[in-house]
Amino acid sequence: GNSVTQMEGPVTLSEEAFLTINCTYTATGYPSLFWYVQYPGEGLQLLLKATKADDKGSNKGFEATYRKETTSFHLEKGSVQVSDSAVYFCAFQGAQKLVFGQGTRLTINP
């Protein structure tokens, strides 16, 4: 069935390190793909999205490229900051709903 598989957390990095959070999906066709971020005590915020193959979404230094060959949408950032500490969710647009991965908790240490 339709699902999203994310890299298991928690992930702990030092400030200025390179970040990759893996995400792969199983879905019919080529759905729009999203990354959401949830800061402590808050709701989910849209971080970036891509609507078709080879699209690259980017925001706040984060990037993800829609790879239809590998059905992946990995999140990357070149130099993380303490303020990036949050839970990150990968999702795709299913029929009448967003389908989310389990979330990856990221902690950045100074």
Add this chain to the structure above:
Amino acid sequence: DSGVTQTPKHLITATGQRVTLRCSPRSGDLSVYWYQQSLDQGLQFLIHYYNGEERAKGNILERFSAQQFPDLHSELNLSSLELGDSALYFCASNPGQGFGYTFGSGTRLTVV
């Protein structure tokens, strides 16, 4: 402020009780989605309404029900509450299919 308003922010109630969670979507958005976020189960889709009509149901228990009113706000009713219903309940809205969702800040329900 995302534009999606959820009330109350926190709710503590006893097992067996009934509660109502309220969501006001972002201005102009016709779709409202409800999700449950438990510690160990991530985000579970509950139900989707579009302009007052139910469009999709997910893993929503029979003890739970929802509706969307003519002014587009939505309510999620949870009855015969159990300890396992303790979770964060999020509402999201969007203008329609294919658009990203805007989430509210959630209602944290604790059943004791």
